[in-house]
Amino acid sequence: MAAQIFAYIKHKGGAVDDTALELISAARNIDASAEPIALVAGSGADLDQACSQTASTYKQVWKLGNSAFAYPNAEVLRKALLAVLPTDAIVLVPHDAFGMDLSPGLSIKLDATFVADVLALEVSGNDLRVVRQEYGGQVSSHSLCRMDKGAVINIRPGAFAPVEALASIGEVVDKSSYVAEVSTGREFVELIEAVAGDVDITKEDILVSIGRGIGDEEGIQIAEELAEAMGGVVSCSRPIVDAKWMDKSRQVGTSGQTVKPKVYLACGISGSFQHLGGIKGNPFVVAINKNPKAPIFQVADVGIVADLQEFLPELTERINEG
Numbered sequence: 001m002a003a004q005i006f007a008y009i010k011h012k013g014g015a016v017d018d019t020a021l022e023l024i025s026a027a028r029n030i031d032a033s034a035e036p037i038a039l040v041a042g043s044g045a046d047l048d049q050a051c052s053q054t055a056s057t058y059k060q061v062w063k064l065g066n067s068a069f070a071y072p073n074a075e076v077l078r079k080a081l082l083a084v085l086p087t088d089a090i091v092l093v094p095h096d097a098f099g100m101d102l103s104p105g106l107s108i109k110l111d112a113t114f115v116a117d118v119l120a121l122e123v124s125g126n127d128l129r130v131v132r133q134e135y136g137g138q139v140s141s142h143s144l145c146r147m148d149k150g151a152v153i154n155i156r157p158g159a160f161a162p163v164e165a166l167a168s169i170g171e172v173v174d175k176s177s178y179v180a181e182v183s184t185g186r187e188f189v190e191l192i193e194a195v196a197g198d199v200d201i202t203k204e205d206i207l208v209s210i211g212r213g214i215g216d217e218e219g220i221q222i223a224e225e226l227a228e229a230m231g232g233v234v235s236c237s238r239p240i241v242d243a244k245w246m247d248k249s250r251q252v253g254t255s256g257q258t259v260k261p262k263v264y265l266a267c268g269i270s271g272s273f274q275h276l277g278g279i280k281g282n283p284f285v286v287a288i289n290k291n292p293k294a295p296i297f298q299v300a301d302v303g304i305v306a307d308l309q310e311f312l313p314e315l316t317e318r319i320n321e322g
């Protein structure tokens, strides 16, 4: 494959997101010998830190420095990428709210194929076969995309295994002069962090996470008892917060908290990408769900097909017995 593959690197406060390592794996599903070029946009010391961290896994890092990139702004970044990308580039972007803001418009400007939320990739000739999920993950769809004019592909976080660090440090190429002139109609004003709740789920090693399958508010009690027996705390999916059964600070996911536990019990959670997008650090995932086809089982290390109302109290009892 001749076209160069690029990977858009997410970072915050100088710390690079786990998806940086996953995008290398995804690139190698397109071309086994691919050495994707990392695109790191930002400003100041955070950008320098993100570039040097990225260079521990990417052989080449393109640094795009501009004060307008102090906070991710898809409109301005799109203009910057157009200034540096070759016409037939294949650009991999993490599939999240920012990726969905950035990528469709970028593909139109590049006159390239766009495909969102990709779980698996395979090349046949000039075509790319992508696997996506429909109907809340109950159906996998396979589509063919032309790649001869390049492609912008949003990769679902967690769908590809992260690669190991490089033996040597990669090269950082400063492309900031190409993006000095970008202007924007939107301006970053201020980042307001969510107020921390009574429990900080982002710092816990063991999370017993409940979803709509818990049934009703009273059901939370059996999860609390299990969490206590395991030495963890209860977190939840978004419907639990929408129902006002738990505080927003307990919600895991793209519009909630990003957690990095060692053990994650997904209890009555179907496994939407918005939920899974908040689980980082490759924890040991135990999924308990009464539907054997629930998508959560595809990412679980252990899957238990059971009714929560019976299984959780039984598990708590066994743990308490020692």
Ligand SMILES: Cc1cc2nc3c(=O)[nH]c(=O)nc-3n(C[C@H](O)[C@H](O)[C@H](O)COP(=O)(O)OP(=O)(O)OC[C@H]3O[C@@H](n4cnc5c(N)ncnc54)[C@H](O)[C@@H]3O)c2cc1C
Pocket (backbone or CB within 6 Å): 210, 211, 212, 213, 214, 215, 236, 237, 238, 239, 240, 251, 252, 253, 254, 255, 256, 257, 267, 268, 269, 270, 271, 272, 274, 275, 278, 288, 289, 290, 291, 294, 306, 307, 308, 309
């Ligand atoms: C912009 C946007 C942002 C979002 N952000 C988030 C986010 O941050 N976090 C998040 O979680 N979601 C988020 N969502 C919502 C997300 O798309 C899903 O709707 C949500 O994650 C589903 O939650 P769930 O798995 O608890 O519920 P469901 O999808 O309804 O799944 C419930 C599961 O419980 C199982 N079940 C039912 N009864 C039982 C039982 N008795 N025993 C065992 N299993 C049982 C079912 O088989 C099912 O698999 C977002 C959506 C949008 C559009």
